[in-house]
Amino acid sequence: MKTEIYINEGIHESRIAIIEDGQLAEIWIERPENERMVGDIYKGTVNAVLPSLQAAFIEMGLERTAFLQVRDMMEADSAEYEEGGGGGGHRRSRSFPLIQDLLRKGQELLVQITKEPISTKGARVTTQISLPGRFVVLVPGGGEWVGVSRKISSLQERRRLRDMVSGLRPEGYAVIIRTEGCKKSEREFRRDIRNLQKTYERMVRKSKKLSPPVLVHKEMGMTSSVIRDLFNENVERVVVDAKGRYQEIMDYVRAVSPELKKRIEYYRERRPIFDAFKIEQEIEKLSDRVVWMRKGGGLVIDHAEAGTFIDVNSARSVGTRDQEENNLNTNLEAVLQIARQLRLRDIGGIIVIDFIDMHEEKNRRKVIERLIEEMKKDRAKVSISPQISEFGLVEMTRQRVRPNLLHTHSEPCPTCDGTGRVMGPDTTLTKIERWLQRSYAASGERKLVLKINPEVAGYMLEDKEGRVKALRKATKARLELQTDPTLKPQEYRFLSAKNAVDLTGTFNN
Numbered sequence: 477m478k479t480e481i482y483i484n485e486g487i488h489e490s491r492i493a494i495i496e497d498g499q500l501a502e503i504w505i506e507r508p509e510n511e512r513m514v515g516d517i518y519k520g521t522v523n524a525v526l527p528s529l530q531a532a533f534i535e536m537g538l539e540r541t542a543f544l545q546v547r548d549m550m551e552a553d554s555a556e557y558e559e560g561g562g563g564g565g566h567r568r569s570r571s572f573p574l575i576q577d578l579l580r581k582g583q584e585l586l587v588q589i590t591k592e593p594i595s596t597k598g599a600r601v602t603t604q605i606s607l608p609g610r611f612v613v614l615v616p617g618g619g620e621w622v623g624v625s626r627k628i629s630s631l632q633e634r635r636r637l638r639d640m641v642s643g644l645r646p647e648g649y650a651v652i653i654r655t656e657g658c659k660k661s662e663r664e665f666r667r668d669i670r671n672l673q674k675t676y677e678r679m680v681r682k683s684k685k686l687s688p689p690v691l692v693h694k695e696m697g698m699t700s701s702v703i704r705d706l707f708n709e710n711v712e713r714v715v716v717d718a719k720g721r722y723q724e725i726m727d728y729v730r731a732v733s734p735e736l737k738k739r740i741e742y743y744r745e746r747r748p749i750f751d752a753f754k755i756e757q758e759i760e761k762l763s764d765r766v767v768w769m770r771k772g773g774g775l776v777i778d779h780a781e782a783g784t785f786i787d788v789n790s791a792r793s794v795g796t797r798d799q800e801e802n803n804l805n806t807n808l809e810a811v812l813q814i815a816r817q818l819r820l821r822d823i824g825g826i827i828v829i830d831f832i833d834m835h836e837e838k839n840r841r842k843v844i845e846r847l848i849e850e851m852k853k854d855r856a857k858v859s860i861s862p863q864i865s866e867f868g869l870v871e872m873t874r875q876r877v878r879p880n881l882l883h884t885h886s887e888p889c890p891t892c893d894g895t896g897r898v899m900g901p902d903t904t905l906t907k908i909e910r911w912l913q914r915s916y917a918a919s920g921e922r923k924l925v926l927k928i929n930p931e932v933a934g935y936m937l938e939d940k941e942g943r944v945k946a947l948r949k950a951t952k953a954r955l956e957l958q959t960d961p962t963l964k965p966q967e968y969r970f971l972s973a974k975n976a977v978d979l980t981g982t983f984n985n
Contacts, residue, residue: 485718515695537689783826824876
């Protein structure tokens with residue numbers, strides 16, 4: 477697979493595009509006010525211990541308190557490791573001590589962020605600190621073991637790496653060999669481990685002098701971490717449009733993998749780099765709710781608090797006369813686009829996919845097998861239900877480490893409050909009528925000023941003010957209509973005509 481990395485440094489944001497076989501596969505965007513937090517280490521204070529949840533809230537000086545589960549306080553072992561997001565790995569089912577026996581309110585401790593805050597949820601943290609390097613992850617106090625990434629499949633290479641790194645492992649540290657460590661020399665591992673050990677010792681010394689809540693270690697920035705984790709011999713080139721960043725990457729690669737220097741390019745043209753390589757137009761599509769496929773089918777992607785829902789439609793697709801075969805082909809094409817969109821939009825959490833109905837079991841199995849195969853390309857941890865449910869749905873989860881692009885780079889609509897729908901003028905008129913009925917029943921004021929959105933006012937004044945006249949007659953109100961463009965279509969304000977006092981809240985539900 478041909479892989480290229482393009483890096484664009486702007487005034488207000490940095491962007492990294494990963495191109496695989498000519499197609500945009502991943503986009504990373506970071507802004508100064510929204511910097512990457514996964515991997516950051518804080519000295520925090522226990523804010524509350526919750527025995528019912530076997531968890532605790534940790535005050536770290538962020539907008540919301542962080543969440544620490546008891547399982548994230550336990551030492552990992554080599555059999556539990558699966559290379560993924562920073563600061564945490566997959567853990568098998570096991571029994572844990574009670575969190576109230578481990579923590580007390582006001583206790584100080586070092587924690588590392590494993591999942592960034594999203595929506596109303598605070599960051600997820602662990603006390604099991606881990607420091608990622610280029611070839612290894614160092615786990616201080618994590619036991620005395622050496623783990624090997626499961627993506628290194630050769631048993632001979634796994635044995636060689638484990639034997640070699642076991643002799644380099646510092647006492648009191650566990651070491652995890654990353655995928656990038658495959659076929660690397662003892663000298664390269666020794667240097668990586670030594671640098672990480674120095675970083676940890678320096679961090680511990682610093683933390684002892686500081687009072688919580690405080691940040692004691694900042695993980696690499698987005699660009700540096702992508703170069704560290706992804707830039708290897710499988711990447712054909714890295715193109716950077718900022719001189720300073722280009723030099724920074726060159727210095728890093730010169731120290732860790734000098735043979736890759738010749739693959740780094742400095743982009744000097746005036747035309748924006750993402751325009752020149754046709755990346756910008758692909759990014760613009762990432763906020764679209766509907767994603768069209770080559771043969772005419774489409775995906776509809778909807779986000780909700782509980783998860784993400786993807787509906788596969790045949791739409792404009794044209795195929796054979798065999799409906800079952802058409803549905804299978806559309807679903808198989810959809811699988812490719814779904815896997816791509818999940819990575820591109822960085823969608824995590826629960827995902828439900830509604831494929832087009834297929835009657836034959838062998839066809840449903842083909843779709844599931846193709847989905848599992850395509851998701852193997854994803855670096856995030858993914859779990860997929862083994863079959864299509866009786867309702868024609870496929871349930872899956874994808875590791876959520878940070879908010880997806882939609883949450884990060886957009887805000888809820890101020891008019892609809894994020895629902896995607898607004899009340900029609902007829903519904904607003906009905907609510908106004910009910911307000912007036914409550915006011916009349918309570919012997920409230922009859923002379924009122926009604927402020928409404930201009931669109932609703934136009935609806936009420938249609939047919940020679942017929943709707944307004946009917947409203948006045950039914951509620952005995954003497955209404956004066958005023959338009960207010962700052963009000964949403966579903967909003968209205970009632971004011972006393974005598975003293976302009978806002979009465980709206982008095983007779984609302």
